[in-house]
Amino acid sequence: MKLTLVVACALIDADNRVLVAQRPEGKALAGLWEFPGGKIEPGERPEQSLIRELNEELGITVKEACLAPLTFASHAYESFHLLMPLWICRRWEGPVTRKEHQDLRWVRPGKLRELAMPPADAPLIPPLIELLGP
Numbered sequence: 641m642k643l644t645l646v647v648a649c650a651l652i653d654a655d656n657r658v659l660v661a662q663r664p665e666g667k668a669l670a671g672l673w674e675f676p677g678g679k680i681e682p683g684e685r686p687e688q689s690l691i692r693e694l695n696e697e698l699g700i701t702v703k704e705a706c707l708a709p710l711t712f713a714s715h716a717y718e719s720f721h722l723l724m725p726l727w728i729c730r731r732w733e734g735p736v737t738r739k740e741h742q743d744l745r746w747v748r749p750g751k752l753r754e755l756a757m758p759p760a761d762a763p764l765i766p767p768l769i770e771l772l773g774p
């Protein structure tokens with residue numbers, strides 16, 4: 641089984657809402673709502689990858705000191721096993737801009753279950769509710 645390491649981030653706004661982004665058409669799991677992030681490239685540290693992905697996908701600049709580890713997903717997809725650490729971030733520079741996704745939404749953690757998310761993401765929701773409220 642191929643192990644794939646993906647880094648992801650829950651950006652949190654002043655109202656304790658979380659940013660989710662809709663995967664583009666043409667990609668695996670298209671249309672599902674995910675946490676911004678992506679695969680680690682060779683030679684990158686996980687935090688560097690995440691900072692790069694957040695810049696590419698959302699146009700924001702994040703400092704490593706503003707990333708805090710929250711939890712992780714470990715999920716067996718058919719063709720690979722996903723291991724995905726989730727960081728949270730409350731501080732960034734620049735406006736959040738849609739660059740690669742179909743759509744972006746700020747949602748209360750308690751509403752995440754109402755969105756179609758990748759199956760790996762379900763266990764990430766309770767820790768967010770515990771931290772931020774429903």
Ligand SMILES: Nc1nc2c([nH]c(=O)n2[C@@H]2O[C@H](COP(=O)(O)OP(=O)(O)OP(=O)(O)O)[C@@H](O)[C@H]2O)c(=O)[nH]1
Nearest residue numbers: 646648667668669674675676677678679722758760761
């Ligand atoms: N960023 C992100 N990826 C997730 C989440 N949940 C989840 O299962 N994934 C999976 O983790 C992988 C993320 O990699 P990616 O977005 O960089 O990859 P991709 O499918 O665009 O493939 P590619 O970059 O090779 O074209 C995908 O297989 C995606 O389905 C999530 O919440 N956020």
